[in-house]
Structure formats: structure tokens, C-alpha cells
Amino acid sequence: MFRWIVITLLSLTVVGVSVWGYQEHQEKNAILIQAENEYQRSFHDLTYYMDLLHDKIGSSLAMNSREQLSPQLAEIWRITSMAHSDVGQLPLTLLPFNKTEEFLSQIGDFSYRTAVRDLEKDPLSEEELATFETLYKMSGEIETELRKVQNMVLNDNLRWMDVQLALVNNDEQADNTIIDGFKTVEKTVEGYSESKINSSLMGTSSKKDGFSMLGNEKISKNEAKEKMRNLFNLDKNEEITVTTTGDGASIPMISASFHDEKRSGYADITQNGGYPVTLMINREVNEANISLYEAANKAKEYLAEKEEFGNLALIQSNQYANVGVFHFVPDQNNVWIYPDTIQVKVALDDGDILGFVAKDYLENHHDRTINEPKVSEEEARSKVNPNLNIQDYHLAVIEDDLGEEVLSFVFLGTMGNDTYKIFINAESGKEERVEKLKQAEIKY
Amino acid sequence: MKYLKWCGIVGLFLTLPFIMTEEQELNAFTGQVIQHGATGEDVIELQARLQYLGFYNGNIDGVFGWGTYWALRNFQYEFGLEIDGLAGATTKQKLVNASEYDRQFVKKQIESGNKFSHYGGVDNSKQSQPSENQSPPNEQNNQGTQQQNTPEAPEADLEPTAVNVPQGFSQNDINLMANAVYGESRGEPYEGQVAVAAVILNRVESPTFPNTVSGVIFEPRAFTAVSDGQIWLTPNDTAKRAVLDAINGWDPTGEASYYFNPDTATSGWIWTRPQIKQIGKHIFCK
Numbered sequence: 001m002f003r004w005i006v007i008t009l010l011s012l013t014v015v016g017v018s019v020w021g022y023q024e025h026q027e028k029n030a031i032l033i034q035a036e037n038e039y040q041r042s043f044h045d046l047t048y049y050m051d052l053l054h055d056k057i058g059s060s061l062a063m064n065s066r067e068q069l070s071p072q073l074a075e076i077w078r079i080t081s082m083a084h085s086d087v088g089q090l091p092l093t094l095l096p097f098n099k100t101e102e103f104l105s106q107i108g109d110f111s112y113r114t115a116v117r118d119l120e121k122d123p124l125s126e127e128e129l130a131t132f133e134t135l136y137k138m139s140g141e142i143e144t145e146l147r148k149v150q151n152m153v154l155n156d157n158l159r160w161m162d163v164q165l166a167l168v169n170n171d172e173q174a175d176n177t178i179i180d181g182f183k184t185v186e187k188t189v190e191g192y193s194e195s196k197i198n199s200s201l202m203g204t205s206s207k208k209d210g211f212s213m214l215g216n217e218k219i220s221k222n223e224a225k226e227k228m229r230n231l232f233n234l235d236k237n238e239e240i241t242v243t244t245t246g247d248g249a250s251i252p253m254i255s256a257s258f259h260d261e262k263r264s265g266y267a268d269i270t271q272n273g274g275y276p277v278t279l280m281i282n283r284e285v286n287e288a289n290i291s292l293y294e295a296a297n298k299a300k301e302y303l304a305e306k307e308e309f310g311n312l313a314l315i316q317s318n319q320y321a322n323v324g325v326f327h328f329v330p331d332q333n334n335v336w337i338y339p340d341t342i343q344v345k346v347a348l349d350d351g352d353i354l355g356f357v358a359k360d361y362l363e364n365h366h367d368r369t370i371n372e373p374k375v376s377e378e379e380a381r382s383k384v385n386p387n388l389n390i391q392d393y394h395l396a397v398i399e400d401d402l403g404e405e406v407l408s409f410v411f412l413g414t415m416g417n418d419t420y421k422i423f424i425n426a427e428s429g430k431e432e433r434v435e436k437l438k439q440a441e442i443k444y
Numbered sequence: 445m446k447y448l449k450w451c452g453i454v455g456l457f458l459t460l461p462f463i464m465t466e467e468q469e470l471n472a473f474t475g476q477v478i479q480h481g482a483t484g485e486d487v488i489e490l491q492a493r494l495q496y497l498g499f500y501n502g503n504i505d506g507v508f509g510w511g512t513y514w515a516l517r518n519f520q521y522e523f524g525l526e527i528d529g530l531a532g533a534t535t536k537q538k539l540v541n542a543s544e545y546d547r548q549f550v551k552k553q554i555e556s557g558n559k560f561s562h563y564g565g566v567d568n569s570k571q572s573q574p575s576e577n578q579s580p581p582n583e584q585n586n587q588g589t590q591q592q593n594t595p596e597a598p599e600a601d602l603e604p605t606a607v608n609v610p611q612g613f614s615q616n617d618i619n620l621m622a623n624a625v626y627g628e629s630r631g632e633p634y635e636g637q638v639a640v641a642a643v644i645l646n647r648v649e650s651p652t653f654p655n656t657v658s659g660v661i662f663e664p665r666a667f668t669a670v671s672d673g674q675i676w677l678t679p680n681d682t683a684k685r686a687v688l689d690a691i692n693g694w695d696p697t698g699e700a701s702y703y704f705n706p707d708t709a710t711s712g713w714i715w716t717r718p719q720i721k722q723i724g725k726h727i728f729c730k
Binding site: 039081084085088089090091092098101102104105106108109164243245246247248249250251253255257259264266268278280282288290291292293294296316317318319320324325327341343345355357359360391414417419435437438439440441442443 | 482501507514610611614615633634651652653663664665682685689696698699723
């Protein structure tokens with residue numbers, strides 16, 4: 001009797017467990033299939049967009065009328081951005097696929113720059129046409145390679161989940177068709193060396209001015225240590241760790257860190273000239289005792305001690321809980337130099353400096369000769385949307401869409417409860433940019 | 445005896461005005477100069493007083509934003525003060541003389557989460573609208589008992605109902621990044637956490653990665669914390685601070701867009717990237 005009860009119970013358990021296991025299995029499969037479908041969609045979308053891109057570039061090469069060319073270029077720009085987002089959704093991060101992604105963003109930049117230009121006045125130059133033709137050829141080859149991979153995927157029922165697994169297990173032997181296919185695509189793009197695409201026309205390398213103010217004099221490790229102690233406000237006994245940067249760094253720097261019970265810190269200074277680039281101090285900040293205004297003054301004093309910065313204007317101040325963050329720009333005869341921003345972070349409990357960034361300043365700063373504006377303030381004002389209530393203005397050097405420095409009028413105006421910053425080019429009167437300044441966000 | 449009593453009464457009358465003015469001063473601003481970007485009760489009072497006079501039409505939220513800034517400048521202009529957009533001693537005195545601040549009303553509205561205004565000459569009952577998401581009664585009860593337990597403690601400052609966020613980001617973006625940073629690098633020193641946040645932002649900027657914070661974080665196989673679910677751990681304050689620092693421009697990595705842990709890295713390819721530096725356990729590369 002007892003035996004039968006046990007046998008029944010056990011068999012019931014076995015049946016129950018198998019039903020449960022089967023359901024789990026079904027659920028897992030459903031999720032796997034969904035993930036797989038997501039990958040498949042991105043991949044097939046990508047190939048479709050590359051195809052479309054190739055055709056569109058081809059037809060715009062053939063176009064003569066300017067009115068048609070601009071919308072076509074805008075369309076190319078839209079397609080590249082779609083293709084780009086599809087690449088981002090494929091599990092390729094650890095595959096060397098960045099050349100292809102770079103290519104996509106290059107087409108994007110190129111088509112954007114030419115689409116927003118008035119081609120009536122300023123048609124495509126010979127060089128630009130040559131660049132465009134190269135892009136046409138490249139997109140064609142990428143398209144062909146991708147179509148090949150796609151064909152294999154479809155014929156052999158290849159699954160992206162297997163790519164995922166192959167990459168996770170890092171199985172070099174496993175001859176994965178998709179991975180190989182993508183490597184071929186990448187090689188194709190690599191074949192076009194940088195020189196073939198005129199890089200100055202692509203807007204990739206022109207942006208950085210490149211730390212011209214640093215000079216060539218290297219500082220020694222001991223000097224660096226001394227400077228770091230000064231930055232951290234530490235005495236001689238305290239231990240600090242010093243390292244230097246490797247090959248990948250855009251400029252050689254020396255980094256230092258320290259940790260004690262109350263605070264820890266990290267700083268970078270340049271090897272050439274020993275200029276501080278970043279400083280961070282981390283500690284608990286107690287309740288605010290001083291106002292943001294006092295903190296801003298502390299930040300100003302701190303920067304004034306470092307003579308290299310000269311005259312500075314405060315362009316932004318924000319209180320985040322118990323710290324204040326301030327953005328300064330150089331003020332050169334009442335012209336504000338926006339690209340040379342410096343940030344300072346101040347603790348509101350005792351006014352200590354908690355951080356400092358001068359990377360943009362060191363990178364962009366150089367002696368600038370600032371011309372008188374060719375457009376009068378009145379004229380510039382008339383270019384601003386008349387619905388805007390202009391409250392204040394100043395002159396500034398800013399970077400335009402293409403990363404070139406331009407002198408412009410900056411108008412601050414309100415419309416309803418919103419505040420806007422409008423940049424009007426002081427030489428051509430062109431409206432360079434309009435920014436809506438963010439209001440505070442409701443606490444959730 | 446009678447003489448003494450009279451003395452007392454006279455004395456009381458003499459001190460009464462002092463007591464009253466003292467009370468009035470308690471209601472007014474603290475000594476600080478209030479500037480653009482500040483948060484706190486002083487800002488609430490500034491906004492309420494500016495609204496009382498009709499200069500400020502935005503929400504009374506305790507964050508000195510652009511709306512408050514222009515309102516203050518217009519007030520300074522109308523009252524013949526120096527127009528600097530700072531609420532210093534003179535400006536505050538003028539403001540206190542010209543307007544009223546009904547702290548109890550404002551306090552009640554903020555605590556119950558109502559939408560409200562504070563215009564002069566308008567009945568209070570017309571200036572408040574209960575919000576849709578009232579705080580649950582439970583919480584109110586808690587507040588009640590708390591107040592009963594500490595009747596002698598000085599009254600707490602009013603909390604702002606909004607927060608500053610860096611241009612182009614919302615609190616949710618910051619939280620999502622804090623999740624990723626915490627999942628990826630919670631054992632790392634502070635600078636290591638800022639570094640991870642900076643890498644996420646560098647990727648958003650970079651042409652070879654998606655152009656949004658969420659796109660970068662959820663890119664398949666980009667971050668281990670995302671693939672193994674550690675991203676959904678609750679981040680601590682340090683991670684949030686690190687993210688805020690990175691958004692405000694701190695980048696200890698020197699513009700890296702990759703990093704890896706040399707002890708656990710499985711991909712050989714990652715070693716071929718030009719390395720910038722090591723922070724904590726992570727090596728950062730171009």
C-alpha cells in the first residue's frame with residue numbers, strides 16, 4: 001500500500017517537473033527567437049539601406065539641377081543615420097567593424113554639409129565631386145559584400161545567436177560565416193586609404209586645433225609630483241601614485257592619485273609644460289553652508305591664482321545638491337571665447353575646490369586676432385525672430401556646425417516662459433545656431 | 445507694587461514691536477546673495493515675491509533658472525537698482541518692502557504637491573490646484589508623526605520641487621548612466637567610475653557608435669554589466685556623482701572609447717587598441 005502511494009507521488013512529481021521544464025524551455029525558446037528576430041531585422045535593414053544608399057549617391061552624381069540635389073543629399077544623410085543605428089544594434093562590438101561605421105558617418109557628414117549649403121551660390125567643387133565619386137564606389141563594394149553575407153545567411157539559415165555565442169566563447173576555430181563575412185566587408189573599406197578620401201572635405205580631422213599652447217619643454221617626474229601635491233593640497237609626507245599615459249593618448253600626460261580616509265583625488269597634467277588638465281577630489285559633502293555666489297567667487301579666486309588663464313567670464317553656474325559647478329570662458333576685450341571653456345566644481349559646505357577641467361582651454365587656446373564685427377548690432381538684431389524678446393547680448397567666438405571658429409553676436413531672448421540663445425554670425429549676418437536653454441526639471 | 449506692574453506693561457509695549465519685527469525678519473531671506481543656478485528655500489521665497497509683484501510667471505520650484513533671472517532683472521530695472529541679476533542685500537530689502545511672502549501657504553502647497561501660484565491681491569484659494577499625483581496619505585501621516593516627535597526642532601527648510609540638470613540631459617538619462625556605471629565599476633575608485641561614465645559619453649560623440657546614451661549602453665555586447673543583468677542593481681550616490689561629473693566635462697580617460705579589465709578580457713582584439721592609461725583595474729584605449 002505504502003509503496004504504491006510513494007510510486008504514485010513520485011510519478012506525479014516526475015510528470016509535474018517535466019511539464020514545468022517543458023514550459024521553461026518553450027519560454028526560453030520564445031525569448032531566443034525574439035532576440036534572434038531583432039538581430040535579423042537590423043541586419044536585413046542594414047543591407048537594404050546600403051543598397052538604397054548606393055543608388056541614391058549614384059543618382060545624385062547624375063543630377064544636374066541644384067533644386068533636386070539638396071533634397072537628395074538630405075535623403076542620403078537620413079539613410080546613413082538609419083544604417084548607422086542598425087549597425088549599432090548588431091552584436092559586433094568586439095568585431096573590428098569600426099571602419100565601416102566610420103565610412104557611414106563620413107557619408108553622413110559629407111551629405112549634411114553639402115545639403116545645408118546653398119548650392120545655387122556655391123556649387124560642388126571638382127574635389128568634392130571626386131570625393132563623392134569615391135564614396136559611390138565604396139558604398140557599392142560594401143553593398144556587394146553585405147549582399148553576399150546576406151545570401152549565405154538566408155541560404156544556410158545562419159543565426160545571429162550563433163555569432164553571439166561564438167563571440168562569447170571566443171572560439172577562434174569555429175569558422176563562423178557571418179563573422180568572416182563582416183571581416184571581409186571591413187577589409188574592403190580599409191582598402192580605401194585615408195588619402196583616397198580627401199579628409200579635409202570630410203570634416204573629420206579639421207576640428208581639433210591640437211594643444212598648440214603647451215610648448216616643447218618636458219617636466220620631470222619630480223616636478224610633476226610637486227605640482228600634484230600642490231593641486232591636491234597635500235603635504236610632503238602623503239603618498240601619491242604617479243603614472244604616465246601610453247601611446248593612445250592624444251597628448252602625453254602624467255596622472256596621479258591619492259587615497260586617504262577622508263578623501264581621494266585624481267589629476268592629470270601635461271608632460272609638456274606641466275599644465276593641469278583635470279583635477280577631481282571625491283569626499284562626502286555635508287549640508288550647504290555657503291551660497292552659490294560665494295562658491296563662484298571661490299572658483300574665480302582659484303583660477304586667478306593660475307595666471308595662465310587671464311581674464312575670465314562666468315557663463316554658467318549650477319547647484320547640484322551640495323556642490324556648485326561653474327563654467328568659465330576667457331573674456332578677450334569683451335568678446336567671450338566659447339571654445340576655451342574651463343569648469344570648476346566647488347563644495348558648498350566649506351568652499352573647497354573639488355574639481356577642475358581645463359582640457360578644452362589647453363586644446364583650443366591660441367592667440368586670436370579678433371576683427372571688428374562687419375555686421376552692426378542693430379543689423380544682427382534684425383536677423384533674430386521678431387517674436388523673441390531680446391533681453392541681453394554679447395559678442396563671442398564660437399565653433400560653427402563644421403567646427404570652424406566664427407565671431408558672432410549671442411542674443412539671449414525669451415518667448416513665453418522659455419529662454420533661447422541665438423548666435424548670429426558677425427561677419428555674414430547668418431543665423432548660426434539657436435539653442436533652447438534648459439529649464440530645471442521637476443523632481444520625480 | 446503698582447509701580448512695578450506699570451513698569452511691566454510699559455516694558456511689554458516697548459518690546460512688542462521688536463518681537464514683531466524679529467518675526468518678520470525670520471520670514472525673510474537668509475544673508476546669502478542668490479545667483480543664477482542656486483536652489484533652496486531662498487529661491488522659493490525670491491520666486492514667490494517676484495510673482496507677488498507680477499514679474500515672475502513660471503512655477504515656484506526653488507530652482508533659480510532663466511525665468512527667475514529675467515524676472516529679477518526686470519524688477520531691478522523697474523525699481524532703479526543696478527541690473528546684475530543677483531539678489532544681494534539691497535535688492536532683497538527692496539523686494540521684502542514691496543511684496544509679501546505667505547510662507548505657510550507656499551509650504552502647504554509644496555508639501556501636498558499642488559500646482560500653485562503666489563500673485564499679490566489674488567485670493568489664496570484661487571491660486572492652488574490639487575495635482576493629479578497626490579502623495580499617498582501614508583506619507584502624510586508619517587510627516588505628521590515626525591513633526592509630533594520633534595516639536596522643538598527648528599522648522600525645516602522648504603525643499604525645492606525641481607532640480608538642475610545639465611543642458612541636454614534629463615534625470616532619467618543620468619539614472620540610466622548611473623545604473624551602467626554602477627554595474628560596470630562599483631568596486632573601482634571614484635575616478636574609475638567617472639572614467640566609465642566618460643567612455644559612455646565619448647561613445648555617444650564618436651562616429652563609430654550610436655548617438656544616444658541608451659543606444660550606447662544597450663548596444664549588444666558592448667558592456668558586460670548589460671549582458672549579465674548587473675545593470676539593474678540599484679546604483680549608489682557615488683555612481684550618480686560620477687555620472688554628473690562626467691556630463692559636466694570631467695574626463696580622466698583622455699577621450700577613450702574602449703576599456704577592458706586585463707585579467708578577465710576574453711577578446712584578443714581589444715589588446716590591439718592603442719592604450720591611453722590604466723585607472724584602477726581598467727585599461728582605457730582609443
